Amino acid sequence: xxxxxxxxxxxxxxxxxxxxxxxxxxxxxxxxxxxxxxxxxxxxxxxxxxxxxxxxxxxxxxxxxxxxxxxxxxxxxxxxxxxxxxxxxxxxxxxxxxxxxxxxxxxxxxxxxxxxxxxxxxxxxxxxxxxxxxxxxxxxxxxxxxxxxxxxxxxxxxxxxxxxxxxxxxxxxxxxxxxxxxxxxxxxxxxxxxxxxxxxxxxxxxxxxxxxxxxxxxxxxxxxxxxxxxxxxxxxxxxxxxxxxxxxxxxxxxxxxxxxxxxxxxxxxxxxxxxxxxxxxxxxxxxxxxxxxxxxxxxxxxxxxxxxxxxxxxxxxxxxxxxxxxxxxxxxxxxxxxxxxxxxxxxxxxxxxxxxxxxxx
Numbered sequence: 446x447x448x449x450x451x452x453x454x455x456x457x458x459x460x461x462x463x464x465x466x467x468x469x470x471x472x473x474x475x476x477x478x479x480x481x482x483x484x485x486x487x488x489x490x491x492x493x494x495x496x497x498x499x500x501x502x503x504x505x506x507x508x509x510x511x512x513x514x515x516x517x518x519x520x521x522x523x524x525x526x527x528x529x530x531x532x533x534x535x536x537x538x539x540x541x542x543x544x545x546x547x548x549x550x551x552x553x554x555x556x557x558x559x560x561x562x563x564x565x566x567x568x569x570x571x572x573x574x575x576x577x578x579x580x581x582x583x584x585x586x587x588x589x590x591x592x593x594x595x596x597x598x599x600x601x602x603x604x605x606x607x608x609x610x611x612x613x614x615x616x617x618x619x620x621x622x623x624x625x626x627x628x629x630x631x632x633x634x635x636x637x638x639x640x641x642x643x644x645x646x647x648x649x650x651x652x653x654x655x656x657x658x659x660x661x662x663x664x665x666x667x668x669x670x671x672x673x674x675x676x677x678x679x680x681x682x683x684x685x686x687x688x689x690x691x692x693x694x695x696x697x698x699x700x701x702x703x704x705x706x707x708x709x710x711x712x713x714x715x716x717x718x719x720x721x722x723x724x725x726x727x728x729x730x731x732x733x734x735x736x737x738x739x740x741x742x743x744x745x746x747x748x749x750x751x752x753x754x755x756x757x758x759x760x761x762x763x764x765x766x767x768x769x770x771x772x773x774x775x776x777x778x779x780x781x782x783x784x785x786x787x788x789x790x791x792x793x794x795x796x797x798x799x800x801x802x803x804x805x806x
Contacts, residue, residue: 447565447585454578458514465516472520473506474754476527478747480535485740488535492601499532500593507586511578529589534746539601539739548683548730552675555722559668567661601739616735620793623786627728628745629752630783634776635721637756638698641764641772642714648769649705659711667718674726684791687727691784693720695777702773728787731794 448470455466488495506526513519541550565588616624639660646656673686694717701713729742736742764772 472523473527476524477531480531485743502529511582538742542739547733548674551726552671555671563665632752633756636753637760640760663714670719670722690724702769
């Protein structure tokens with residue numbers, strides 16, 4: 446959420462251009478993916494060490510970015526921060542692994558995270574403009590220290606193997622493949638449209654300041670979509686909410702790219718983000734219910750990052766070649782594929798949940 450501010454701050458360092466700033470910022474995402482790939486189960490064997498190492502890496506990475514210069518050292522600092530973030534995320538995935546109705550937990554995490562990051566984004570945006578990198582990375586380092594006491598209290602618990610009625614909720618290989626396909630597709634659409642949103646604002650004759658303000662407001666408001674999964678107690682209702690969330694995203698994309706203007710820009714982005722944060726906790730929650738140690742959800746993060754990277758990389762080319770209307774149709778087509786895969790999985794899960802409820806009544 447603060448990635449645009451990170452890129453801008455890096456771009457103000459002497460000798461770091463726009464392309465270099467983007468590449469340095471991407472090293473943070475590479476660090477997260479690297480940890481998720483190489484050490485997804487480390488937290489099960491050394492939770493305390495993982496927490497301390499994650500917090501230390503995050504703090505040192507942010508602090509080093511504040512004072513280092515040069516593309517190599519800065520990229521190494523962002524990579525270190527990303528490794529720390531990956532370690533901290535593994536604490537969460539391991540703690541909630543195997544929990545029933547996990548969409549409620551992920552919805553609540555999104556709500557709390559959205560409020561915290563929204564407050565941080567607002568505070569950082571309100572700081573006086575500076576010609577250097579400013580104090581952004583010191584604030585991020587301070588935030589790592591602020592959450593340290595809560596992080597150190599997290600202790601993942603081992604859960605018994607799934608048996609009996611709960612075993613009926615385990616995803617088969619086909620269903621698992623379909624739900625894993627949803628992850629990169631939905632993140633590719635979300636990241637791709639975000640990457641070209643500035644061009645849409647320019648076509649609507651909006652100023653850069655106005656575009657930035659509307660994107661910040663829509664990002665914060667979009668987290669309200671997480672209220673839906675956080676309040677959903679009956680698993681049989683997940684299919685309806687996921688379908689509505691995807692439909693909202695599709696309609697928002699068509700509005701955003703085909704009705705140019707300030708209000709379509711703002712409300713299109715808000716609706717898109719609401720739909721996104723309504724859908725993704727259900728997907729992550731279903732994976733969490735089928736995850737015994739947190740490694741599955743952590744590795745799914747790699748798929749999300751790959752989807753986001755692919756969507757970002759292709760967005761500019763596709764938008765330039767086809768224009769807003771064609772780009773919106775391509776996004777909706779990708780979203781339709783994700784919707785179809787999710788619908789097949791959640792329809793089966795809804796049927797199984799209703800059958801289980803009938804057996805227990």
